[in-house]
Amino acid sequence: MTAPDVIVAGLGTVGAATCLALARQGVAVQGFDAFAPPHSNGSHHGLSRSIRRAYLEGTVYVPMALRAWEQWRRLERDTGLELLVTSGNLTIGPADGTAVSGFLASARAHDIPHTCLTAAEVRRRWPQLAVPSGLVAGLEHEAGILHAERCIAALLDRARQAGAALQVNERVRHWRVGRHSIRVTTDRGVYQTGRLLLAAGARNPRLLGHAFNPLSARRVAVHWIDPPPGDDFRHGVLPVNFWQLPPDEGHAGGDCREFYCLPAFPRGARVKVAAHNHLPTCDPDSPQPAVMEHEKTARNVFLKTCLPGLVRRPSRTTVCFYTQTPDGDFWLGPLPEQPDVLVCALAGHGFKFAPVLGEVLAALLTDRTPAYDLSRFATNRFDREG
Ligand SMILES: Cc1cc2nc3c(=O)[nH]c(=O)nc-3n(C[C@H](O)[C@H](O)[C@H](O)COP(=O)(O)OP(=O)(O)OC[C@H]3O[C@@H](n4cnc5c(N)ncnc54)[C@H](O)[C@@H]3O)c2cc1C
Incomplete structure (x- = not known):
């Protein structure tokens, strides 16, 4: 297989949504997961996730929450599945x-x-x-509840249909940035790519390797x-x-x-x-x-x-x-010292945003400017020493 434009490490909430957004744009994306999502070894299981738009964590999240709601509804139309019910x-x-x-x-x-x-x-x-x-x-x-595992399965199905190459039960072990490409080693092989997204959820701290890690x-x-x-x-x-x-x-x-x-x-x-x-x-x-x-x-x-x-x-x-994260906000974007390696960590409140995070990360991975203010999530906001 020729080298994909992007490799996504982790096909849970963030990874599944980003693979779908990239594949919809025609970007060659290959994704790996250590397990077979949806599963109960990470952060996306347990039947339900709340979705709300009057976001107590900060007004900066609201435009993304509004877009996410619309995109969950779009995914329902595309798949014919019930994904979101209103609950207050x-x-x-x-x-x-x-x-x-x-x-x-x-x-x-x-x-x-x-x-x-x-x-x-x-x-x-x-x-x-x-x-x-x-x-x-x-x-x-009008806030609601998402069917958690069903949402992940729907994102992955649509990503595959749009052309993403997704490999499950294949764990990314480590990665190294070379002069012309990034080398990604899994427990089954070695792959080259132009850009890498670390979307391994609670295993991102480990996958960051020697890179700066505030998670x-x-x-x-x-x-x-x-x-x-x-x-x-x-x-x-x-x-x-x-x-x-x-x-x-x-x-x-x-x-x-x-x-x-x-x-x-x-x-x-x-x-x-x-x-x-x-x-x-x-x-x-x-x-x-x-x-x-x-x-x-x-x-x-x-x-x-x-x-x-x-x-x-x-x-x-x-x-x-x-x-x-140390302040409870997302940590999202290129690693401070590795601009071709992106990361996304959600501090325990990110499921509801999955479709919009997919769009945001797909934009960043293809050198486009996302439509949202991401400054609060900047990856360089924590002090390496601190
Ligand atoms: C109990 C609980 C309740 C929550 N409630 C809500 C809520 O109501 N509303 C809300 O918006 N959010 C909620 N959240 C938060 C939300 O679920 C998480 O923020 C979100 O699911 C995290 O997504 P993720 O992609 O980072 O992780 P995950 O969805 O866990 O995906 C990470 C994926 O990476 C894979 N992986 C790990 N290591 C590797 C590796 N080395 N190589 C390849 N793959 C790897 C894992 O197998 C996994 O599939 C809740 C979280 C929990 C735990």
Whole structure:
């Protein structure tokens, strides 16, 4: 085979979407994955991912979130599959906390339909949510949930149909930039390419090799809780809910202060609950314990305070990974010292953006200027020493 224009290492969320965007443009792209996505060894499994546009992490994300929503709908039309369902999304926290104020700033700046609610109003509307008095909430009416694994499979199918050469169960071991090309070594062969995208998720820290690495893999314990009989916790009744708890509400669970809960989705699934910050670092290639004591404690304290209807319900725990950056924003673009090698790390909140990230990375990999302000994600923003 002649050398592809681009090699993509990792065919999960970012890699699948980028292969599709490149192949649609007629770029010769070859992708490798250590496993066969969708799978449960990385960051894209677990049935559901929330998608919202009143983005509490910053208004700079909103244009990308708006585009991503449109592109998920396009993928639904192209494939005939249901990928995105609306659910509503509640952001709950102190009025002056980063979550609620970030939500409101994005909603107002981009006219995204929303409602502000007091704790009592939330409790009246959804008695399942025991919002402590003093907290407030922002409801984004049209936010939704993506069928996680189905989205990855759809992106990969469309990428193959558009001409991408995708090889699964073939791990990229290392890469080296030469004078005229980049040499990529997998566990089955050696390949040459003009540009390389490192899209290995929680294994990007390892794949960066000797390059500068500000990333860390984090372990997320995902609790699947059997809801009590009735409809209170199912999709269509309960919106997705994200909680930022002040220290006094979360202290008994250590310093875990951010949690989220996705309603039972799809039909018949359990309710999904996980912590979103203060996550332990881990090696994603080492066996992971099913659930650790501090994770159980944090979950139990959260449920008791905020979702008492789920306390002592049967549950099981699975593990997923975040690829954390020091500031919680994406790390995206050419490596500071290797302009032909690009990287993308999503800090635990990037699934919803996959189609637009594919377009952005495809543009960068083919010397075009993406249509978005990417300065906040710049790969040179961290100090090598720091
Ligand atoms: C529990 C949990 C809940 C989340 N909830 C949400 C949410 O509600 N909304 C949202 O937007 N985001 C959410 N996220 C974040 C989102 O899922 C991730 O940001 C996103 O999936 C990361 O995509 P990725 O492409 O970096 O990683 P992945 O999708 O994991 O893809 C990386 C791929 O690289 C492959 N790979 C690894 N090493 C190699 C190698 N050496 N060679 C070749 N291939 C390799 C892996 O097998 C994998 O397929 C959640 C994450 C978790 C863990």
